Amino acid sequence: MAVSLERRNGLLAFFYWIWNELDRTVFTGIKFSFPARFVSPFGFLGMLTFIMFIILGVTGALLMFYYEPIMTRSWDSVAFINNDVPFGFHLRNIHYHGSNAMVMLAILHMYYQYFSGRYKIRNEVLWVTGVILGTVTILEAFTGYDIIFSERAELAISIAASLTNSIPIAGPMIRELAFGAGFHDFVLRFYAQHVFILPIVMLGLMAVHMPRFLVFDVPMVMAISGAVFLTGGVFPVDLGFKFEPTVPPGITVPEWYLTGLYAFLRTQYDKFLTGVLWPALFIGVLLLTPFLDRYKKFSWKDRPWITAIGITGIAQILVTTYWGFYIPPDTTIPLVERLVIDPINLYLVMILLVPLSFGFTLMMIHLAKDAERKAKLAKANGPKKVSEIKLSIKWTNWMLIALLAFQVFLNIAAYNAFLSGMNNVNLWITGVILIVFAGFFHLYRYAMSQSKNIPKPPKFPTTKQIETSQKSLPQTDGVQKSPEEKSSQGQIAETSAPEIKPTTAELDLNREQNLGMSDLKKP
C-alpha cells in the first residue's frame, strides 16, 4: 500500500518493526500484495471468501452475547436481538447475508479455479482442501440457520438428522453420537458445531489451503462488505415462526444452496440415495477432478471434456436449485401432490441437460476460438484502441473532496436513520458508505500512482551519487518522490538498480515483488 515513507512517526515505526519481526514466523512463506491499481477480483475470490469468514466471525461472536442455544428460548433470543438490542438487527443481518455471500463467493472461487485449470501444476492439495472447505462452509451455514429453531429450522434439522439416520448400519449411531436424541440436543449440539467445531475445522483446513501469494484489494473488500450491508438493509431476513411441537409446520424451503438437494429429496425416492449419495457423488467427482483431468493445457477452451462436465454440473445445479424452490401455487391440490416432484421428470431433465450442456460448451469453445482468431487478425492491422479515463491532478483532488463530502452527508443520514429507529435504512446507508469508501480508495491509489508519473530525475552515472541525491531530493522538492519508492506491482522494470536503497532494512513489499521476506539475507 502506498504509504508515505518519509514521514514515519513512532507508531508507524512500531508497525514496521512488527512487520519485519514476522520474518521469524511462519508468515514468511506468505507473500502479501496490496494492488496499486485495479485487478480482476476473479483472481482473489478466495481472499474475499476469507474476508467474509472474518466478518462472520466478528458478527457471530457478538451475537453469542445474546443468543441462547436452548430449544424453547433460541427463537425468542433471536427475536430479542433482532427487535430490541441496539444494532442487533444490523449484526444479525450482516451475519445472515454474510453467510450467503461466503457460500456464493466460495462457489464462484471454485468454478473460477475449475475453468482456469488452476488445480494443476501441483496445486492438487489446494484444490482438495478447497472442496472440503467448501463442503464445511455449507455445513457451517446450514447449522447457523438451524439454531434459530423456527419452523423452517426445525424442518432443516429434522432432514439433516434423519438423513444421517438413513445411512445403512452406522447411521443411527452416528446420528446419536453427533446430534444426540431429540431437538433439545440438536439445537445445543448444532450450536456447538456452528460456533466452535466447524470454524476450528475450517481454520485448520485454511492453514493448508492458504496459497503463498495473497492479494488484499482494499476497494474490492470494502465493496463486497458494503454489498452485504446493503442487501441486509434492503432484504432484512425475517424471523419465521417459532416452532411449536404440537403445530405441524407449514411449507418451507431451505436456503438457496440446499434447494438443489431438496429437489432431489422431494422426488420421494430413497432418502439415502437422494440425500446422501447424490451429494457425496458430486463432491467426490469434484475432489477427483485434478486426478481425472489429464489435459496438458490450462484454458477451458483447450479442455473440452472438463469444461463440458463443469457446465453440465452448473446447469444441473441451477435447474434443481430453482426446482427445489418451486412449489405449485394451486392450493386446491393436496399439499402432498404440490410437494412431490415426479422423479421421472426430474431425472429426465437431469439427463437431458447433459447433451445440452455439452453442445453449449462445444459451441462456446468454437465461438471463443473464433473470436481469438479474429482478435489476432485485428491486432495485425494495428493496436487496439482502448478508452481510458484520465483525470488530471486537479480533478482527482476535487473528486476525492467530493467523495469525502458525500461520506459526511451519508454519515449524518445514517445516524439520523438510526435515531429514527429505521434500522434497515441505517444498514443500507452504511453499506453505501462502504461502497463509496471503495471508490474513494480506488481514486486515492490511482492518484498516488499518478503522482509518480512526474518526470523522473535524469539518470546518474554511479550508485553512490544516487544515494546522495536520494536523500537530498525530498528536501529540495517535497512533491517529487523518487520513483522507486512508489513502484507498484507489475512495475518492477523501474527498479533497475536495486542498490539505490541500501539503507532500507525494513520490508518494502512494493519494491521487489519477486522477493519475499525469506529472500532477504539475514546475518
Add this chain to the structure above:
Amino acid sequence: MSEQEKGPGGMSRRDFLKLLGAAGTSLAFAPFVPWGKFMPNPSSVTLTKVPVMLPDGTQANLHTFPVNHAEVITYPETADEVLNEEAFRKWQFIRLPEKFGGGRKDVSSFRAYSMICLHLWCLWKYWPEEGRMRGECPCHGSMYDVRTGTSFLGPASVQAPPSNTLAQLDFEADSDGFMFISPPTWGVNDNGVVGYGRFT
C-alpha cells in the same frame, strides 16, 4: 537393517522394537475408546407407569374420551418444562374411529404413536375427517395407518422396515376407566425407537 542384526526368529531388532512401540501406543490410548460413550445423551428419565395426561391437565378416561379423536401427549414427561417441549416426547394419543373398533370400552380402542414422521422427522398428526382417518405428515405427505402405525403412502411407506412403522406406547386402564402408559422398552422389536421405527 543389516542381516547380522536379525535375531533367531528372523526378526530384526528394529522390527521388534517397532512392534513394542505399536503395542505401547495402542495400550496408552485404549482407555479412551469407551469415552465415546460421552457423545450420546443418556436419558435421565426412568420409565415408569404414568397416567395419560391430556393437554387440558386431566387424565384420559376411556369412558369419556371421544371416539375418532386425537390429542397430543408428552411422554416421558419431566420436571423440566423445556424438555417437555421436546418433539421427541410428543405422541399422538388417538381413539380409533368407530369403523376401526374405536367404540370398544377398553384400551384396545386407543393408540399412541410418536409424532416424529419416519421420513424426515416432521410432525404428523391424525385427521379424523371422513375419508381421511389417518395420520398425515404435512411435509412430504407420508400417511400412516391409524390401526398399526405403519405408513401406507408417501415417502415413509417406501422405507425398509423398521423405518416404515411408528414407535408406539402401550396402555393399561384401571376399573374406573382411567388410563395409564405402561413402561415402554425402546427397541425396534419392542415399542420402537422414536424417529427410527419399529418392526411389526
